Amino acid sequence: MATKRKVGNLLALAVMSYLSQRPMHPYELSRTLREHGDARSIKLNHGSLYMVVGQLAKAGYITELETSRAGQRPERTVYALTDAGRAEFRDWLTELVAEPEHEYPHFVAALSLIAALPPSEAVSLLRHRLGRLAAERAAIRSLIGTALAQGVPELFLVEEEYRLSLLAAETDFVEELIEKITDPQAGWGAMWAQFHGESGPPAQVET
Amino acid sequence: MATKRKVGNLLALAVMSYLSQRPMHPYELSRTLREHGDARSIKLNHGSLYMVVGQLAKAGYITELETSRAGQRPERTVYALTDAGRAEFRDWLTELVAEPEHEYPHFVAALSLIAALPPSEAVSLLRHRLGRLAAERAAIRSLIGTALAQGVPELFLVEEEYRLSLLAAETDFVEELIEKITDPQAGWGAMWAQFHGESGPPAQVET
DNA sequence: GGGGTCATGTAATAGGTTACATGATTCT
DNA sequence: AGAATCATGTAACCTATTACATGACCCC
Numbered sequence: 001m002a003t004k005r006k007v008g009n010l011l012a013l014a015v016m017s018y019l020s021q022r023p024m025h026p027y028e029l030s031r032t033l034r035e036h037g038d039a040r041s042i043k044l045n046h047g048s049l050y051m052v053v054g055q056l057a058k059a060g061y062i063t064e065l066e067t068s069r070a071g072q073r074p075e076r077t078v079y080a081l082t083d084a085g086r087a088e089f090r091d092w093l094t095e096l097v098a099e100p101e102h103e104y105p106h107f108v109a110a111l112s113l114i115a116a117l118p119p120s121e122a123v124s125l126l127r128h129r130l131g132r133l134a135a136e137r138a139a140i141r142s143l144i145g146t147a148l149a150q151g152v153p154e155l156f157l158v159e160e161e162y163r164l165s166l167l168a169a170e171t172d173f174v175e176e177l178i179e180k181i182t183d184p185q186a187g188w189g190a191m192w193a194q195f196h197g198e199s200g201p202p203a204q205v206e207t
Numbered sequence: 208m209a210t211k212r213k214v215g216n217l218l219a220l221a222v223m224s225y226l227s228q229r230p231m232h233p234y235e236l237s238r239t240l241r242e243h244g245d246a247r248s249i250k251l252n253h254g255s256l257y258m259v260v261g262q263l264a265k266a267g268y269i270t271e272l273e274t275s276r277a278g279q280r281p282e283r284t285v286y287a288l289t290d291a292g293r294a295e296f297r298d299w300l301t302e303l304v305a306e307p308e309h310e311y312p313h314f315v316a317a318l319s320l321i322a323a324l325p326p327s328e329a330v331s332l333l334r335h336r337l338g339r340l341a342a343e344r345a346a347i348r349s350l351i352g353t354a355l356a357q358g359v360p361e362l363f364l365v366e367e368e369y370r371l372s373l374l375a376a377e378t379d380f381v382e383e384l385i386e387k388i389t390d391p392q393a394g395w396g397a398m399w400a401q402f403h404g405e406s407g408p409p410a411q412v413e414t
Numbered sequence: 415g416g417g418g419t420c421a422t423g424t425a426a427t428a429g430g431t432t433a434c435a436t437g438a439t440t441c442t
Numbered sequence: 443a444g445a446a447t448c449a450t451g452t453a454a455c456c457t458a459t460t461a462c463a464t465g466a467c468c469c470c
Contacts, residue, residue, distance in 0.1 A: 009429080010316045017320050027450055041319035043311050047431055050451070055429090076450075093324060096317035098332040100339050100377075103312055104250050109217045110303035111366035112248035113224050117300060125305040132307050154387075155395050159318035162380055169376030170307075173369055180361075188362050216457080234422055254459060257423070262457090283422070 005092065006059040010042050012052045013096075016061060016081055016089040023065050023080040026053050037147075041159050053079060061085030107170070118196040119181055119189050126178050130171065137167045212299065213266040217249050219259045220303075223268060223288055223296040230272050230287040233260050244354075248366050260286060268292030314377070326388055326399040333385050337378065344374045 018029055030049050033039050056062045057079065065080045081089070114122055144160050154161075181188050225236055237256050240246050263269045264286065272287040288296070321329055351367050361368075388395050 010311070010313065013316065013320065017323055020323065025450090027448095031449090038319055040309075041311065041315045045431065046451090047433090047453095048429090051430065090324070093317060093320055094328075094332060096313055097321060097324070097329065098335040098339075100336060100343060100374075101313050102247075104217070104248065105310055105312070106217065106303055106308050108248045108366045108369060109220065110300060111369055112245055113220060113300055114304060114365065115362055116224055116227065117297070117304070121301075122304065125301060128305040129307060132305070136307060153395070153398065155322055155399060158321065158384060159315045162315060162318055162377075165376045165380040166373060169372045170369075173372040177365060188360070191360065192362060232422090234420095238421090252459065253423090254461090255457085258458070 005088075007052065007055045007061070009048065009052050009055075011044060011048055012056055012061075013089065013092055014038055014042050014044075015049070015052060015056060016085055017093075019062060019079060019081040020086060020089060023078050025076040025078045026050055027076065029053075056085065059084075059088075061088050115192065115195065119192040123178055123181055126174050130174055133167055133171050133174070137164060137171075140164050140167070212295075214259065214262045214268070216255065216259050216262075218251060218255055219263055219268075220296065220299055221245055221249050221251075222256070222259060222263060223292055224300075226269055226286060226288040227293060227296060230285050232283040232285045233257055234283065236260075263292070266291075268295050322399065322402065325403040326396050330385055330388055333381050337381055340374055340378045340381070344371060344378070347371050347374070 014033060015029055018024060018032060024032070026049055030044065030046060033042075033044050038044075053062070057064065061082060062079045062085050063082050065078045117125070140160050140163055144157050144164075147157055148154065180186075181192070221240060222236055225231060225239060231239070233256055237251065237253060240249075240251050245251075260269070264271065268289060269286045269292050270289050272285045324332070347367050347370055351364050351371075354364055355361065387393075388399070
């Protein structure tokens with residue numbers, strides 16, 4: 001399990017990645033992550049970043065390089081990646097690419113409990129979801145399009161393309177699920193509706 | 208954002224779902240969640256369950272029904288869902304089904320940083336991943352098969368079918384990604400390898 | 415009858431998020 | 443000049459995970 005790592009937050013991976021190119025101070029990391037769009041892939045919030053930097057320093061993966069001050073701004077502590085950090089970075093990234101992990105997406109949880117809703121309502125919620133999925137896909141396509149137009153190599157957009165693939169698959173799945181529920185012949189509506197005392201949703205099913 | 212909920216942990220949703228059928232005490236919830244297989248969809252660990260139950264009680268979504276003791280075992284506190292809890296449950300589940308949320312799967316993070324690995328290594332890791340994905344798909348198919356054989360209605364397996372869909376999409380995506388990297392004509396190998404001082408011109412990035 | 419594992423829960427610790435603070439720069 | 447935003451970080455508060463406790467039952 002990934003919990004064996006001294007620092008488990010994925011933000012730490014991004015930090016090490018950036019520091020492997022040049023030393024930076026935390027705020028610069030934060031800004032760069034946001035600008036570079038990595039914050040879409042790795043949850044970033046201001047407080048966590050300082051926490052993670054502290055953890056990395058304590059673990060010996062990064063080291064305080066210098067503490068400069070420009071004008072009267074607060075001190076900026078610049079950090080650099082150590083050799084141990086470089087090793088940890090490679091090892092971790094390697095594992096993340098090679099080994100799928102069991103995760104808990106929200107929609108999986110929702111599906112596991114969806115039988116608690118009356119089937120007709122479930123169907124209308126799923127239809128609503130289809131609309132949202134389409135919007136999200138359009139947004140990502142446009143994001144990719146403008147990035148490509150600005151000359152960003154596709155290599156740096158693979159994570160967005162991956163998201164697109166997942167969204168497409170989810171869309172198909174939801175459409176099929178709606179079918180399965182509402183099919184007048186073999187649909188689950190009848191059996192399902194009985195849990196909830198709904199009258200007859202599909203063709204005609206009661207008692 | 209879902210963080211506006213008084214209790215944000217998805218485990219709480221499962222707890223409310225079970226309590227909507229009959230009152231239970233925490234340990235019974237824990238056991239039922241594991242047996243029923245919901246622990247594959249919603250992260251469960253012992254300590255968190257008691258925490259969540261406490262939070263739900265404080266929020267007024269569940270209430271302490273009785274405190275019985277059988278034999279000399281520790282006291283078991285039985286909880287029941289309140290009306291507020293029933294409302295919260297429906298509202299939350301409704302939202303989860305209807306509205307996709309932005310999430311941060313590990314593989315997205317990995318992809319966003321994959322350019323930090325030399326391309327030949329990335330390819331071999333991705334191939335390794337393909338094997339793991341196949342194994343996971345087989346495991347889920349078998350899980351579904353035995354459940355169906357035992358008479359579980361497909362309705363209660365949709366979350367596993369959803370996982371299967373996602374894994375299939377991911378498999379396709381990874382295969383295409385390998386293609387894009389290794390294609391001798393238009394592949395990314397050349398440009399990518401330059402970041403890393405890898406020698407391989409595009410024509411032979413093969414492992 | 416001693417060693418596991420089930421049943422049941424509490425407490426200690428670590429992790430993460432939100433809120434707070436404060437000088438500098440820029441906008442109107 | 444006052445308002446907003448940037449830049450930079452600390453501290454307080456919640457949440458979540460791990461570790462600890464302890465009596466009962468079950469196996470051999």
